[in-house]
Amino acid sequence: MDTKRDGPLGSVMVVGGGIAGIQAALDLANTGYYVYMVEKSPAIGGVMSQLDKTFPTNDCAMCIISPKLVELGRHLNIKLLTLSEVEGIEGRVGRFTVRVKQRARYVDMEKCIACGLCAEKCPRKVDNEYNQGMSQRKAIYVKYPQAVPLKYSIDEANCIYIEKGKCRACEKLCPAGAVDFSQKDKTHEIEVGAVILSPGFQTCDARPLVELYGQNPNVVTSLEFERLLSATGPTQGHLVRPSDHKEPKKIAWLQCVGSRDSHRQGAHSYCSGVCCMYAIKEAMVAKEHCQDPLDTAVFYMDMRTYGKDFEKYYNRAREEQGVRFIRSRVYNVDAVPGSDDVLIQYASDAGDQSDGHPEIVVHQEQFDMVVLSVGVETSPETIELAKRLGVKLTEHNFAETDPFTPVSTSRPGIYVCGLFQGPKDIPFSVMEASAAACAAEIDLAPARGTQVKSRSVPPEQDLSEQEPRIGVFVCNCGINIASVVDVKAVMAYAATLPNVVYSQEYLFTCSQDTQEKVKQTILEHRLNRVVVAACSPRTHEPLFQETMKDCGLNKYLFEMANIRDQDSWVHQKEPGPATEKAKDLIRMSVARAALLKPLTEKPLEINQRALVVGGGIAGMNAALGLSRQGFEAVIVEKEPQLGGMARNISQTIEGLDVLAYVDKLVQEVKDAGIEVLSGSHLAGLSGYKGNFISTIDTGNGAREITHGVVVVATGAREYKPKEFGYGESDRVMTQLDLDKLIRQHSGKVSKWQRVIMIQCVGSRNKDNPNCSKICCQGAVKHALRLKKINPEMDVIVLFRDMRMYGVLEDYYTQARKEGVLFVRYDEKDQPEVSFNGPGIGVAFNDLVLGRRVSLGADAIVLGAATLAEENEQLATLLKVPRNAEGFFIEAHAKLRPVDFSSEGIYLCGTAHGPKLISETIAQSMAAAARAASFLSNKDMTVGGVVAQVEPGLCAACLVCVRNCPYGVPRIDPEKGVSEINEALCQGCGTCVSECPAKAIRLGHYQDDQIMIKVDALLEGVV
């Protein structure tokens, strides 16, 4: 098993099963590493599983996370350790020994069938933490209905038997005999090559911050509010206020509860980075939930909608949905005597007075409900964990990382991702997770594939000459099915159906021992089709299909009838009709089974080379991330030298030398033997994922390169302003111009008396509705640098919202302390720049003073927007989409932030949207990890459920070409008929149902295979 004694191990431990941990585990396991997933609660899913919808797409959180949970739960190379915590670690990178304590579950996971009878009968009710204590669960429970693993567990702190030695109701009633009070806590010693920490966060405790919270039930935290919106929440998604269960008419959100607050105990000085967006989302979703118009108001300091397409979301909320945004300081949240309402007293920001009145005015407004946008923080348990692991923390208790190695903790071989690294949203957590996977994969590259398991199956039987011989297995599911449906009668009925040569019932068909019996039966009775009448194919089909494979049967010769979820569970009070329905369902499945055909899946070799388009920080990191894992990478860079935009940036806001970093990267690229085609661009692309052929125009002739994947890292550019006299005077400059000036003529700069910076130049306006995210940071960075050069210099920043998200807030605070003046202006009341001979000046409305101020300045620095590079040609070649502003659109804004929807093409850096260097590095490593996970398979399986064209019938009408959501079909110019590449087809069947000549067939879902079920159901009806 192990490689040489001193070589690294091919396994990784991921600590924390939230979305970041899940992503890291899946990336690693799919790239050839064995993963131990350590989760302290009984199920994975983390906070994301508690969210209702996610911004800015309003996707249902559960809908998008659920497939990931299932994939992880079923993964052959992920060992899931729930109720587990890391106690200690020894060793070094490549070879750690981790001590994991696993608490007793008191339920045998092998036996539990998640029927829920135990919980139904358990007499002890406790607050349900998944619903933030707003509903109750039993002492034996599953965390939530979609939980993975979907196995009950006993909460020992609340179990009557464990507490008092009496009860055992669950044990008595469990039909599977799964309850096991003899279980004890266990300690595992696990050897792994690397560790990824993704323990997540907790929300700040609102009690010390808002007195009324905890006293008035209508004051809730944002996470509680998520549960109130959720269909799986305490009110089944009916938005009612907790005090009287009436639909609210008026809800307020209070921002920055526990964030951007360096004074109060329990609060944090950093910005939590996500609350503005989730508050907007909650306000919009809440409006959708209510029958009557709902008034929503968000009380905030700065609206920080800095992410990709976030500003559009904010605009939509404000302009189309009528969410009110009130820039203010709330100083009191009070009860309204005689009612459950809440009174908010606030001082409005002077600038928001419509009459421009300078004085701060105090207002009060009454609301039905108040949502506290609570910030994020590292939990005490995680702080303890970090101590045990020897991982250093920042002053804010996040894992300490370097901006150039954003996922490396202070201890080599231990990586971090998600909220423990710093405040961030889901997509950035997912990016970091893949980046952390990449970092671990680099450490352990020699051991890739050494510890993973693969299933060996006997060769498939040839059934072409055989008549269907169907076996029907009817499951009692303990009493889940049997208590309602007459299983014996159903079994006997099944035996009478055409082609059925065998039928049998089992107590638990899915149990390990039954599967063995099923195998024997298949072989003994020479079954060549199997129908299981039991529960949902969503959870169990793969299990039974594995059994089929073990018997040398094609897995597509399997059919399931769901007589539990769709029958016994919903017709509990009508056993007779339920039995008849079970017969109907089985008759349908048997009929279909007879028509099923084996589908072949064949391997297709993957070219192991990656093409990276763009040689800036993103491209170089992506190429290095792949190269260091042993995959060949080729960089195509349009400029004569590598480095991209970063060559114009001297240092990060933390003070790190960017130019030196770029030089180091260039050297590393050279040392790694990565081929660099500079002064070149991608001129042509053919083939498909796994086997692309690119034509590179190198400036002196074309080069053809074959490769398996593409990484797009084409970067962005700084907007050349048309505003504020830019270009008319060399005293008006962008932040990048200023950077250059400081670098080259700091003497000149040091003589300046006053510098005025203007933010949002070319951003957040009609032409470019997005926020460019990094300009506030750029202004603060340079303001601090100027203050360092000459502390006497006046530095004034004219801004609309200071978007110093996350721990960047520290620098904003520092800048204010050092005397940088921040003055807000309104979008409709732009500052005016005037030239007066050699002098320049800026006139603006000081919203606090309430009057117009004119100031002369030595320099005016514009926070110019970050715009997409000219990339239309590339987008067309790769057939990848771009948003209205020209940034590439990832496959999914939340969970696939570095993938394109076309497989084999990945995205990183500012080509995706404006972002910081540290974020770019993380995203590039993530792109490398995603590409590596594809490349590491050496070959990909194609076929199975894919569409196939019958050329003789095809009229080449283009209907399939126009309708495929993935753009897969094309008309073969030689044959003159449609061709659907089985490697690219996703198997949705849209083309099949549209084809006017019915020339396309979808494997496993042919018309006859679908219609036969209808025929069987309605047999004898007409």
Added chain:
Amino acid sequence: MPCTGRVAIIHLMKALEKGADGVFVAGCLEGDCHYQAGNLRAKKRVAYVQEVLKSIGMDPERVAMYNLSAGQGPRFAEICREMTERVRQLGPNPIRKNGERKEKAA
């Protein structure tokens, strides 16, 4: 079905032709299609079948499209009840009624 994008007009027609009283298609929420837009195609096909039903004097309400997510169990139950109630109001598929009559006559 892998996706409601695979639901063809003929599938819905056949179900009614074979005597079903009603047929509904349950797809992902709009904008949340697992296969990007299959549910939108299905919606159009359902609308088409409704037109055909009108043209042959059958009640278009016998077919319907619903959108819900995998996490909305209660909603699914609600839809089933809604559809059952609707079909109950409409009465049996006329094809079936005639079929029964034919049997008696035979």
Added chain:
Amino acid sequence: MIMAKPKPIQEIVNVIKDFDKVLVAGCNGCVAVCEAGGLKEVEILASALRMYFANQNQNIEIGEVSLTRQCDKEYLAEIKDMVPKYGAVLSIACGAGVQFMAEMYSEKPIFPGVNTNFIGVTLEKGVWSERCAACGECILASTGGICPIARCSKRMLNGPCGGSSNGKCEVSKETDCGWHLIYERLKTLGQLQRFEVPNDPKDWTTSRDGGPRKIIKEVSQA
């Protein structure tokens, strides 16, 4: 290609209702592409008819078939064993296909199931638009590649008339003024001076006005 639109079911019902067995015959040529007469439409129409007659308590058997093309004898011949079993054939090919079917199976009543509309193009899925009136003497060379015969409501050769506004035809705001399109194209091509040259009356003998037409390609005859 040739664009067609399904006939209302009631109209079809009226012509086939007195037959015991009717064969719905599709065509995988043009009408399949414009989603009016391919195999998919055959199935849908057949199913709709079955339901209709079942509801009428009428026992009519509906058969289904779709041919590669109905405008070629060889393909029509493929159903020679099938047609005699039916009382009538409902062809959902274009008018040419229906007629050729009727010529081939002259003993059977052959009914059209679609209305044949025009020669046109697919603008997008489900949207087709007329482009050619098959006049037999193409003048596109002089009109910037836009046909005034097919695309002007008055098939003017010296348009536009005085009735167009904002680039739309006086007949319908949904219809582009063909001559406005020609104007824009000629402007792009720098050939606006063409508007000053009167076009002579057209010789319509090559069009339908010359009576039923036939093409004999001498070379293939040889």
Added chain:
Amino acid sequence: MNTLTPSNLEKVLAAGHLAVTSECGPPRSPDMAVVDEKVKEVGPYVDAINVTDNQTAVVRVSSLASCIRIKQLGYDPILQMTTRDRNRIGLQSDLLGAGAWEINNVLCLTGDHQSFGDHPTAANVFDLDSTQLIGVVKNMRDEKKLINGFEMTKSLRMFIGAAENPFADPFEIRVMRTAKKVAAGCQFIQTQCIYNMDKFKLWMKGLVDHGIHEKCAILAGITPMKSIGMARYMKAKVPGMDVPEDIIKRLQGVPKEKVADEGVKMAIEQIQELKEVPGIRGFHIMAIEWEEKVPIIVKEAGLYPRPKMD
């Protein structure tokens, strides 16, 4: 005087007078009394009278039959012919008939689409278009030949006119299109009703710049507004009509009972203004179903009496 035909209109124009024409829409029943009445009212105040050809595609007494009647009453008719309802055989046949009855003016039109009329299910013909019809008439007159080259023994004596809408889109080619009709043989143009004077003048300037006004007489189309409703209708519903908001505002500015008078007043002012526009050779006054106003307008505009030509 250099004229090709005995047409009174041609003579008036050739003599350098500002010409005045008006029009008469024949009835929808076989009853010539209506024509008689209209013509007697308008005839003395104009040089020639247009007779519409199934205008707006509504079936009426034929233009040719009505022209013959007008000729009998001693006035100079202008035979309007659209190419919508007759092919080249029918058109030439009717032209020959008109020539035989010594009708000497023709106005060549393509015609409104039948979908606007009372027989929208009719087939249309459009064998020729208006420009081609102009060429056909010119050929019959100057070469004594039919389209097919058949040589007649006698020439068709026709003063050839056409209509033109200066306000239709695209404006850029309006002058070119007029030039084309003139090149085909058009000798006089009666324009669409003018309300947008600025745009009209721009068009006129274009004609003058190209010297078109020298080859062809431009008669400005004048239609008095009877009511605010009519103005609104024309603005919104009539294809190719350009009614500026100012016109409607001015009508709204007077008491309701004075609106009609104001409309007449505006028409008169318009004629006065247009008289000064270079290239204008006369006026075509279309008082739709309001023929009694024609004499007033002609008199008030200083266009009466009409010159007597021999």
